[in-house]
Amino acid sequence: MTTFVDRVELHVAAGSGGHGCASVHREKFKPLGGPDGGNGGRGGDVMLVVDQDVTTLLEYHHHPHRKATNGKPGEGGNRSGAHGKDLVLPVPDGTVVLDRQGNVLADLVGHGTTFVAAQGGRGGLGNAALASARRKAPGFALLGEPGRAREIVLELKTVADVALVGYPSAGKSSLIAVLSAAKPKIADYPFTTLVPNLGVVSAGSTVYTIADVPGLIPGASEGKGLGLEFLRHVERCSVLVHVLDCATLESDRDPITDLDVIEGELAAYGGLQDRPRLIVLNKTDIPDGQDLADLVRAELQDRGLPVYEVSAVSRKGLRELSFALAGMVTEARAARPAEEATRIVIRPKAVNDAGFTVTREDEGLFRVRGEKPERWVRQTDFNNDEAVGYLADRLNRLGxxxxxxxxxxxxxxxxxxxxxxxxxxxxxxxxxxxxAEMLGRRGEDHRLEAPRPAAQRRRDREAERAEDRVNPDQEYDEFRPFD
Known part of the structure; x- marks a missing residue:
């Protein structure tokens, strides 16, 4: 049974907005009390939130389809529909969100970091919100927008200060077990560790995390063994520790050759050249292991690499190693650039930006693209002539x-x-x-009108002229308490 998953494909769908309501107020002795249809509720968002208690993507491996709830439709009596409930998906620290083409959408590091994976649709306006001086009794309402659906890929990159790399059975699991409270599986056969193990180490006043990366063999960067699956876990580590086996029983292996092979795989993977290195000669409690360590120590030091001889069994050299790693981690943390305060960049709309484009695709076909026209089309009930006329008015005023x-x-x-x-x-x-010209004065009902004095007629004409000058989307934006 799978217990650790670090890459999944997730299908997320936000909730759709509720439809607006077209309703007329009815009361005794007031047969035509005016429009009172409420607005539809906003659809719920799908959000990814970093949770320190989550360490694997296993839950999404078993249940890859997630959907937020829809907004409720509006009702008569000026009652707006309820908003859909947001769907919050907890993910491990260090989760990278990508699209199907491999483009990075978000890098979620730090407890509480949030990313909206799919945005819910807006609710439609009811006919009460659409009423105006020219349109006193709209017989239509706007439809709710569908929620966004998308396919994303989640990849987990372990967030640790130190990464232990080396051949299978080099003793990485044993080393992390004695340095920290981690309890990895340990056995005398290759590929015992099938998932990265993470432990916390205290050395004096410094506390740091350490992880072992399993499955590195020749060709790991090309997908052999388990290397390609877990090399990504090295990317976030500040210090790389080569664990070299000084007691291997394979005749074609020795610490120097192992180091060169693993370094070649790290170079082929890329992006790790600037990480400080440290060499651990493991299993020196065995006589042959100590002799081999004495032979290779000088050559490793000549390469400028700090060398520590340890034994996970006898605990030889572990204290010195833990403090050396603490010093390297402290230096790496100090060298990191300070996080800059979030800057809000305001990019005003260009004066000549109409918000849409019109292109001629072939003979007799023109395509209109833009956020507003496309949204207005989605909100229109094409079975209602008045709603179609309202759409025509909006498009005309937009240009x-x-x-x-x-x-x-x-x-x-x-x-x-x-x-x-x-x-x-x-x-x-x-x-x-x-x-409006096609359908007359849309939405008007002369039964609601009484004879108007001259002053009232003048104010109505001024209101009509003012309405012609407003932003064509103002009618929508004025009634968005849920944004």
Whole structure:
């Protein structure tokens, strides 16, 4: 049974926003009390949060599909729908989030670090929020947006100060067991350790973590043995310790050859050239092991590497080794650049940035791309003519109509809004540029109106002119208490 997983593919889906409600207030002696449809609730997000109590990705190996809850639809009586509940997924410290193409999306280091893997959809506005001086009784509401779904890859890179590297059965597990309170599996056959082991070591006032990296053999950087699976755990370590077996029974191996082979694999993996090294000649409690250590010590020192002779069985040289590692870890920590305070960069929108683009793809087809047009299309109920007219008004005020004319669009040409795999396509008719003119004064019900004095009529006309000058998305942004 798998007990340690350090790489998984995760399918996450955020919750969809609830639909807005189209409702009219009904009360005794008030047959037409005006619109009172509430807004839909926001869909829940899917968030990854670093948790110190989680050490493996095993849970997501068994259950790779995760989905947040949807927002509730709005109701009459100006009752907004409830927001969807965010789905919080705990991950180990040192988890890297990638997309399917291998691009890094986030590097989660430090307890509580959070990454929104999938964002929930916005809730749709109800007809009460859409009412205005020109549109007093909207007979439609906006639909909730679907939540984002994506496939991500989680990779765990162990966060440790010291990494023990070496051939299988070199004594790394025994060494970490006597230096710390870790209890790894120890046996006299290769590949005893199948997962990285992590331990905490105290040396004087310095406390540091130490990990052994299993499965390094010739060709590990190319996927042989277990090396490619676990070499990533070395990346975050500040100090590399080569554990060399001085009592190996294999005739073609010796400490110098082992060191050169492992260094070659680390170089082939890349990114570890600047890490300080330390040599541990292990198993020197055996007479032949001590003799071999005496032969190779001088050559290793000539390479500028500190050398320590130890024995995990007799505990020879362990105290000196632990304090030497503490000193190297302290120096590595001091050399790290101080974390800079978070800087907020404000990039104002360019004056000539319309927020959308119109491109001509082939004869008779034009594509509109942009955050607002695509979002407005997703929120539109195309079974409701009034809602379609409202969409036409918004697109016209945004300038889509003018850009289509400049791009050479003619009546009857196809216009697609959105990406190729999820676009709304319609035949363009310039006369539909203003939906209010097409449908009359949309949303008005003259039964709600009484004769107005001249002053009131003048104020209404001023309100209409002011509405024509507002940002075409203002009607939406003014009613987003959940953002």
């Amino acid at each position: 889509v109509e003018d850009q289509l004319v400049k791009a050479g669009a003619r009546e009857g040409d196809g216009v697609a809004i959105g990406p190729e795999d999820d676009a709304v396509v319609f035949d363009w008719e310039p006369s539909l540029s203003a939906g």
